[in-house]
Amino acid sequence: xxxxxxxxxxxxxxxxxxxxxxxxxxxxxxxxxxxxxxxxxxxxxxxxxxxxxxxxxxxxxxxxxxxxxxxxxxxxxxxxxxxxx
Amino acid sequence: xxxxxxxxxxxxxxxxxxxxxxxxxxxxxxxxxxxxxxxxxxxxxxxxxxxxxxxxxxxxxxxxxxxxxxxxxxxxxxxxxxxxxxxxxxxxxxxxxxxxxxxxxxxxxxxxxxxxxxxxxxxxxxxxxxxxxxxxxxxxxxxxxxxxxxxxxxxxxxxxxxxxxxxxxxxx
Numbered sequence: 001x002x003x004x005x006x007x008x009x010x011x012x013x014x015x016x017x018x019x020x021x022x023x024x025x026x027x028x029x030x031x032x033x034x035x036x037x038x039x040x041x042x043x044x045x046x047x048x049x050x051x052x053x054x055x056x057x058x059x060x061x062x063x064x065x066x067x068x069x070x071x072x073x074x075x076x077x078x079x080x081x082x083x084x085x
Numbered sequence: 086x087x088x089x090x091x092x093x094x095x096x097x098x099x100x101x102x103x104x105x106x107x108x109x110x111x112x113x114x115x116x117x118x119x120x121x122x123x124x125x126x127x128x129x130x131x132x133x134x135x136x137x138x139x140x141x142x143x144x145x146x147x148x149x150x151x152x153x154x155x156x157x158x159x160x161x162x163x164x165x166x167x168x169x170x171x172x173x174x175x176x177x178x179x180x181x182x183x184x185x186x187x188x189x190x191x192x193x194x195x196x197x198x199x200x201x202x203x204x205x206x207x208x209x210x211x212x213x214x215x216x217x218x219x220x221x222x223x224x225x226x227x228x229x230x231x232x233x234x235x236x237x238x239x240x241x242x243x244x245x246x247x248x249x250x251x252x253x254x255x256x257x
Contacts (some may be wrong), residue, residue, distance in 0.1 A: 003104070006108055010230065015168055018175055018243060018247060019215070019239070019240070019243050020242050021214075022215065022243045022246050022247065023215040025194065025250075026195050026211070026216050026246075027199065027215070028193065029192075029193040029194075029196035029197050029200070030120065030212075031120075033115065033116050033120050033122070034116075034122065035112070035113035035119065036113075037108060037109045037112040037113070037126075037129075038122070039126075039128075040105070040108070041104070041108050041112070041129055041130050041133065042104050042105060042108070043099060044126075044130045045130055045133045045137075046101075046133055047187055048131075048134045049097075049134060049137060053087075058238050067177065083170070
């Protein structure tokens with residue numbers, strides 16, 4: 001049976017035996033996890049928000065570098081730039 | 086102005102309310118995928134932090150829980166990709182096991198081993214669909230794909246697992 005046929009037969013009309021066997025094997029082998037959160041995570045989130053100030057993205061640095069280069073090689077453009085500010 | 090609009094504008098009080106409302110759901114989703122409570126807590130904090138950073142991308146008429154779940158899933162999958170754990174998820178027995186239990190434990194460890202070798206996207210889909218029995222539309226939403234694609238991933242995972250278990254001499 002091709003994968004597509006398995007998909008059509010197995011997952012639309014109920015589980016195939018193969019899927020059922022693997023599912024049972026996995027459920028027995030992977031211990032169940034407790035999905036209850038044990039503590040409030042807000043203080044940790046707040047600390048992280050305070051600790052990691054927004055980084056300047058690389059394209060902003062590229063723009064600054066490009067502007068600095070232009071002004072270095074064509075200093076007269078500083079006056080044009082200042083006029084438009 | 087409603088809570089989601091205030092959050093999208095960056096109001097920290099609105100974000101705190103959302104964190105307290107959704108942190109349990111985000112944690113539960115992540116721990117189902119990574120299956121380690123400590124790591125799941127860290128990833129939940131990271132997810133909530135990323136949610137705040139990406140607040141401008143949130144459509145205030147959209148589903149916040151689904152959006153949060155998608156960010157959480159991406160982080161959980163990245164974690165699985167970075168760190169494929171080699172240690173057993175089973176608890177160490179207190180003493181020597183009788184032969185039949187020892188055999189059962191060995192079989193379970195082989196199944197775990199085969200499961201951890203799956204490509205991470207297949208592993209995540211199989212965990213959520215087969216182990217946790219979450220609805221396919223919920224999984225598809227969290228993985229950012231279609232229900233059909235999730236079903237196909239689950240089938241691929243089953244096929245690969247079957248082959249690997251046969252190779253290891255295990256018949257589930």
